[in-house]
Amino acid sequence: MTTYTLHLPRDARPGDPAALDEAEIVKDGFSWGAFFFTVLWFFxxxxxxxxxxxxxxxxxxxxxxxxxxxxPFAGFVAEVLLSVLIGLEANSLRRWTYERRGRPLADVVIASSKDEAEAKAFARWLQRPAPSRIPVSSPVSSPLSSAIRPSRGVEPVIGLFPDAERPR
Structure with a gap:
């Protein structure tokens, strides 16, 4: 099984089928096309x-x-190793370019082929409900603020434990 990433426009709303017209699916793995054709694959x-x-x-x-x-033989081996590196990183550069162009990562899907990944990603995208806004009248009365606000005084934590040791 291979991991694929779904990239959609930044302003896409979950559940919107029109956003899928501009969707891009990128395989997370080695790119044979980039290995053999390097620069031509990128263009x-x-x-x-x-x-x-x-x-x-x-x-x-x-x-x-x-x-x-x-x-010359060592140079050939070095160039093949450089092509392997390009094949390994090509899809990461593709994801970086999509992020830079305003198409951030929207979903990650595990599938055996690109077609299966596309079907899974599109189905998951269409099943997502539109985000609802929680009206907040004041930061103190918000249900989210009590979860964010610490229940006791701010104490420095030293070490790798998530909470400070409680006094006995």
Whole structure:
């Protein structure tokens, strides 16, 4: 099973089917397309900034290998390892680009294929109720404020325990 992430526009409301027209599903794992086609894969997915960064990194890496006079076989192995790194991080760069463009992470789905992940994510999105607003007249009378406000005085906690030790 593979993990997939759903990216929707920032202003999308839960349960709104119109938001799913602009949905993007991204696999969380190795990208064979990015491994074999590197920069072309980034440009195909319209990841212009990430593609340019990868292009500059590849050019600088090859120039560095030529500058220090690395054995051709060792240079080939180094380039394959760099391509493996790009394949591992390509989908993370894709998620970063979507976040930067105003399409934050909306859901995470575990599925065996992209089609199954899309069906699960869309079904979960459509089943979510619209968020309701809780009217708050004053911060003291709010039901949420009593949960946030500490019940006793503020005491510093030292160590890894979540609560300070109660006095005996």
């Amino acid at each position: 195909f997915h319209r990841l212009w900034l990430a593609g340019l960064i990868v292009l500059v990194a590849l050019a600088a890496f090859n120039a560095g290998l030529n500058l220090i006079g690395v054995n």
